[in-house]
Structures are given as C-alpha cells and as structure tokens.
Amino acid sequence: MSDPAYKRVRLARDKDRPTGLDYIRHIFDGFMELHGDRRYGDDPAIVGGIARLGELPVTVIAIEKGHTAKERTFRNFGAPNPEGYRKALRLMKQAEKFGRPVICFIDTSGAYCGIGAEERGQGQAIAENLMEMSALRVPVISVLIGEGGSGGALALAVADRVWMLQNAVYSVISPEGCASILWKDAAKAEKAAESLRLTAEDAQRFGIIERILPEKDLGRPEFYAAIRTLLSEEINELNHDPERTEHRYERFRRIGVSAVTKESL
Amino acid sequence: MALMNFLKPKNQLEEGGRTSAPVLRDTGEPEQNCPNCHKDIPLSRLLANHMVCPCGHHFRMKARQRILMITDRSSFREMYASVKADNPLDFPGYTEKVETIRTASSENEAVVCGTAAIDGRKCAIFAMEASFMMGSMGSAVGEKITSLFEYAAEYRLPVIGFTVSGGARMQEGLLSLMQMAKTSAAVKRHSDAGLLYVAVLTDPTTGGVTASFAMEADIILAEPGATVGFAGARVIEQTTKSALPDGFQKSEFVLAHGFIDSIVPRSGQRNCLSEILKMHEGGQSDE
Structure with missing residues (x-):
C-alpha cells in the first residue's frame, strides 16, 4: 500500500527539497547561465544555460523556486511568466543549432496567473513551446523534481524521456483547485489528489513517464551522481536513435488513445 | 487549462455562459435577454441572425450551427463521430456526468470534426461545443483534433477550427494535459508541411486550449467580445490582489496586445475565411 496521494503533494511542495539550481550545480560542471528571452525580459523563475555533463556539452533549463524567503520571492515561487518559457525555447533552439542535448528540471505549481x-x-x-519541442532535433530529457503543475510544467516536458522523482507529483490541476471546482470545497483536496492520479506511479502506469527516481539519498552526493549516470546513459542511447524525433511524436501520439472508444460505424 | 479554472469568471464557464436560458413570454414566443443591451430578443430573430443580437452581442452558438453557417450547403462530411471518452481514471461521478451531457447535448464529445467546402474550396474543419462540459479537452477531443490535423496533412488540406473551451478536462487528469502536447505536435507537422491553419476563437477560449492549438494557427481570428486567455479572471484577481483592467481578456484586449490577427463578427466570417482560403491556394500544392 503506497502513501496517500495528498501526502505526496505535501512532500513535493516541501520547502526543504532540492530545487532546480541544486540539481544544476551538483550534476553538471561549468554551468554558465544565459539570461533573457530577447523579446522583453529575463524571468528569474526559469534558469537556463550551457554546462558539461561529464565531457558532453548540454543545455540545461530549470524552474527554480528558491530556498530562503528572499530567494523565493525573487524566483516568484517558481511560477514562470511568458518570458521564462520564451527564454527556455530560445535556449532549446540554440541547443538544436549546436547539436547539444537539452535537459530540463521542472518544479512549479503552475505558470504564473x-x-x-x-x-x-x-x-x-x-503553446509555442509545446509545438516547437515536439519537433526539436536534439535529444530532450525532462525530470520532474517536485511539483508538476499543469501546462506550466508541460511547457518544458515535451521530451523523449520524462522522469519523476519518487515523491514528485504531476497533475492537470492542483488538488485544491479541483476540489474547489467540482465539490465547491477546497478542503476536499485529499479526495481530489487521490482521484487525479498524480503520483509518479500513476504517471508511469498511464505511460506518461518512463522512469521513477528513488529519493533514498535525496540531496546527497550519491543521489546526484546516480542521476548524472542515468542522464549520460540515456543521452547516449538517444543519440544512437536516428528516428528520435519520430519516436517523440509517437510517444505523445499514443497517450489517451486507449482512453477513448471508437464504435464501429 | 484546469489550473486556470481554479476560480472561474462569474457566470461564464460554470453557469453556462453569460446568457440566461430563453424565457417564454406572454406572446408565446421564447425570448432571450441580451446581457449587453438588456433587451428581450425573440429567439426566432436571434436564430435567423446566427445568434447575434441587433446590438451586436454574440451569443454562444452550437458547433453544428457554426459549421452550417460557414460551409457550402451539404458539403460537410463528419469524421470521428463515434469517438467517446471512457473514464480512464475511474474519476468519481465522471461516467454519469458525461452520459447526462451526451443525452442533453446530442453530442458524443466536445468537438465536431470533418471535411467541408467553402465557396468550393475543400478544407478540414473542427468546431468545439460549449454545451459539452464547456468544450473541455480530454482524450477524445485530443484524439479527434490530432486525427484531423494528421488527415489534413496527408490529404494536403487547410484546417479551419472554431475554439470554445474552459481548458483541459480535469476528470481525465494527466491524460487530458498530454492532449495539449499531442495536438500541438500534430499542428506542427501540418504546419511544417506548408499547410494553412486558421483558428477562430469564440467565447470563451481559455486554459489548456489557449495554451495549445488555439494559439498555434497561422491566422488567428476571434469573435467580438469573446473571452480569450490562459488563467481565469478570478484566480488572477485572487493571486495578484489587484483590480483587473477594463476589458481584460476580451478579444479586443488580446488584439491590442498582439496575440490575435483580427476580430471578425459572425456575419463576416464566411467571406473572410473564403478569402483567406483563396489566397492560400498555392500553399496547398505539393512542392
């Protein structure tokens, strides 16, 4: 019997969890942050840049929530504005130009309202991110490290491989929002969390993610080292798949097909 | 998407639109009160005028009515009519809710798809249905839209799409969310094949549909006064604790901010779409 879903939601939101920048600092070498969307501004809720994964140059993009109160305010609590998504897309297009794989770390309650x-x-x-990521010619791996809040998370997760931390959640709506709309009672969030099937195990069962990353050593050097190894192996595999972009299309194309009935006419 | 639905604009998504139900008057003829000019308009007069009040207010319109209004007589061939959502998450109450709505709306799902002709030019067309769970996108809507764009890419047809949606359908959870990616990928392939896609945004177009295929068209048109946005107005008010600007998220506001190409009243839509198709005929030939 696994934990109740709402307990996972609390764990996913825990302020003491590693944030996007922690993953960047501990997994990669020589991270150089690249700012701005070249359109309007620079969104501190999304951090992006170039770094080395072992010897391999990669583009890394992470939604950052911050740790301290000051950081969290500066990062807008990890709720990106359009500039954040546009910066991410700019960096992904740059990665495509230079043949670099893209790795995204996702942790957001949702795109900023x-x-x-x-x-x-x-x-x-x-919308533009979803469209462009679907056809990006370089390997893309997205890792949900905390909250995967709806379209604001998906906008960095149209990837060849999507992984989730054991206690991360991924949902079309927050359990509180769902309870409030359906049952006019935000206090029924626990029931909503259960009904929405938002845990990593649920997401894997529905074919939405490929891998669940254990949290036994969360935040310790061996935790990051294990992720580094998995990322390197996976990128190596993706680099040897010439039909990669086609497979990414099929990966999303089949989701939901078995959830509909087509009566024969 | 569903996040934006957290708290919805009053009387819009939840209560079935800004319009009250038609009321039977003493004369025996049903009348509808216009939320703009506040006059009671005979329903027959509204129907004859494609559900537009003499004052210019655009009432919501059924998907099939729209398709008939826009396309050449008898040219519409429906596709994927039998596609229906199951209850993949065993979400409490969803099966019953959908069955009730199916009976009441006479539709299997929240979008009608097919091929048709406009002034003799063939196109693929979809129209979303507000009366079916406020046009929310679950697996069935995602599958139908995706299949239509794939069909249009294969047969080199332009796509014309009328959107109306409260966003992703939360009762199908992540499967609904993934339809945003799935439909976007299909739009991208259709686009990369050099083919035309025109979207007409109608009231309301919000959430996960705005954040996917509604905003991905080559030409984005909208009806006057339509709500077009990502997050719901009330949740924005609550999040930011500030008053919303006048006309916030109305199509005129979205036009002024550069995210739609033109506002086209219903009376001009057929001609406008016909002209656009005519000007893109070259784009449909194989290179």
Missing part, C-alpha cells in the same frame, strides 16, 4: 502574464501571452508562450 497574473495580469502582465496574460497581457504578454502566457497561453501563446506555452
């Missing part, structure tokens, strides 16, 4: 975010096209920014 703000007036400015709407004015600057939050929906359009996410």
Whole structure:
C-alpha cells in the first residue's frame, strides 16, 4: 500500500527539497547561465544555460523556486511568466543549432496567473513551446523534481524521456483547485489528489513517464551522481536513435488513445 | 487549462455562459435577454441572425450551427463521430456526468470534426461545443483534433477550427494535459508541411486550449467580445490582489496586445475565411 496521494503533494511542495539550481550545480560542471528571452525580459523563475555533463556539452533549463524567503520571492515561487518559457525555447533552439542535448528540471505549481502574464501571452508562450519541442532535433530529457503543475510544467516536458522523482507529483490541476471546482470545497483536496492520479506511479502506469527516481539519498552526493549516470546513459542511447524525433511524436501520439472508444460505424 | 479554472469568471464557464436560458413570454414566443443591451430578443430573430443580437452581442452558438453557417450547403462530411471518452481514471461521478451531457447535448464529445467546402474550396474543419462540459479537452477531443490535423496533412488540406473551451478536462487528469502536447505536435507537422491553419476563437477560449492549438494557427481570428486567455479572471484577481483592467481578456484586449490577427463578427466570417482560403491556394500544392 503506497502513501496517500495528498501526502505526496505535501512532500513535493516541501520547502526543504532540492530545487532546480541544486540539481544544476551538483550534476553538471561549468554551468554558465544565459539570461533573457530577447523579446522583453529575463524571468528569474526559469534558469537556463550551457554546462558539461561529464565531457558532453548540454543545455540545461530549470524552474527554480528558491530556498530562503528572499530567494523565493525573487524566483516568484517558481511560477514562470511568458518570458521564462520564451527564454527556455530560445535556449532549446540554440541547443538544436549546436547539436547539444537539452535537459530540463521542472518544479512549479503552475505558470504564473497574473495580469502582465496574460497581457504578454502566457497561453501563446506555452503553446509555442509545446509545438516547437515536439519537433526539436536534439535529444530532450525532462525530470520532474517536485511539483508538476499543469501546462506550466508541460511547457518544458515535451521530451523523449520524462522522469519523476519518487515523491514528485504531476497533475492537470492542483488538488485544491479541483476540489474547489467540482465539490465547491477546497478542503476536499485529499479526495481530489487521490482521484487525479498524480503520483509518479500513476504517471508511469498511464505511460506518461518512463522512469521513477528513488529519493533514498535525496540531496546527497550519491543521489546526484546516480542521476548524472542515468542522464549520460540515456543521452547516449538517444543519440544512437536516428528516428528520435519520430519516436517523440509517437510517444505523445499514443497517450489517451486507449482512453477513448471508437464504435464501429 | 484546469489550473486556470481554479476560480472561474462569474457566470461564464460554470453557469453556462453569460446568457440566461430563453424565457417564454406572454406572446408565446421564447425570448432571450441580451446581457449587453438588456433587451428581450425573440429567439426566432436571434436564430435567423446566427445568434447575434441587433446590438451586436454574440451569443454562444452550437458547433453544428457554426459549421452550417460557414460551409457550402451539404458539403460537410463528419469524421470521428463515434469517438467517446471512457473514464480512464475511474474519476468519481465522471461516467454519469458525461452520459447526462451526451443525452442533453446530442453530442458524443466536445468537438465536431470533418471535411467541408467553402465557396468550393475543400478544407478540414473542427468546431468545439460549449454545451459539452464547456468544450473541455480530454482524450477524445485530443484524439479527434490530432486525427484531423494528421488527415489534413496527408490529404494536403487547410484546417479551419472554431475554439470554445474552459481548458483541459480535469476528470481525465494527466491524460487530458498530454492532449495539449499531442495536438500541438500534430499542428506542427501540418504546419511544417506548408499547410494553412486558421483558428477562430469564440467565447470563451481559455486554459489548456489557449495554451495549445488555439494559439498555434497561422491566422488567428476571434469573435467580438469573446473571452480569450490562459488563467481565469478570478484566480488572477485572487493571486495578484489587484483590480483587473477594463476589458481584460476580451478579444479586443488580446488584439491590442498582439496575440490575435483580427476580430471578425459572425456575419463576416464566411467571406473572410473564403478569402483567406483563396489566397492560400498555392500553399496547398505539393512542392
């Protein structure tokens, strides 16, 4: 019997969990941050740049929540604005140009719900990422390390491989939001968390992720070393698949097919 | 998407639109009160005018009515009509809810797809249905839209799509979310084949549909006064604790911010779409 789903939600949101930048610092060497979307601004909620994975140059992109109160405010609590998604896309296109694999770390309650975010096209920014990532010619691996909040998380997760930490969650809506809409009662979030099937095991069962990363050594050197090894092996495998982009299309194409009925006419 | 649905604009998504149900008057003829000019308009008059009030207010319209309004008589051939969602998550109450809506709306799902002709030019067409769980996208909607774009890519057809949606359908959880990626990938392939896609955003187009195929068209049109946005207005108010600007998330506001190409009233849509198809005929030939 696994833990109740809502306990996973609390763990996924735990302030003491490693954040995106922790993964970048401990897994890669020589990280150089590259700022800005070249359109409007630089979103501190998304960090991106170039780094080495062992010997291999890669592009790394991470949603960053921050640790201290000051950091969390600066990072907008990991809720990206359109500029963040556009910066991510710019860096992915740059990676494609130079043949670098792309690795994303995702941890967000969702894309930011703000007036400015709407004015600057939050929906359009996410849509463009989904469209362009689906056809990116370099390998893409996305790792959900904490909260995977809906479209704001998916906008960095149209990848060849999607992995989740054991206690990360991935959901179309927050359990509180779901409970509030369906049952007019945010207190029914526990029931909603159960119903939404948002745990890593659920996501794997539905074919939405390939791998669950254990949290036994969370935050310790051996934890990051294990992820580094897995990333290197996986990128090596993806680099030897000439049909990679086609396979990425098929990966998403088949999701939900068995959830519909087509009556014969 | 569902996140934006957290708290929805009043009387829009949840309560079936800004319009009240038609009321039977003394004369025996049903009338509908217009939320813009506040007059009672005979339903027959509205129907004859494609559900547009004399004051210009655009009421919601059924998907099939739209397709009939836009396409050449008898040219529409429906596709994927039998595709229906199951209850893949065993989500409480979902099966019953969908069955009730299927009966009430006479639709199997929240989108109608097919091929048709506009002034003799063939196209693939889809129209979403507001009365079916507010046009929310689950596996069936995602599968139908994806299949339509794949079909259009194979037969080198332009796609015309009318959107209306509250976002991703939360009762199908992650499977709904993934339809955003799946449909976007199909739009991308259709686009990379040099083919035209025109979207017409109608009230409301929000959440996961805005953040996927609604915003991915070559030409994005919208109806006057339609709500077009990602997050729900009330959740933005609560998050930011500030008053929303006038006309926030209305199509005129979105146009002013550069995210749609043009606002086209219903009366002009057929001609507009016909002209656009005509100007892109070259784009449909094999290179």
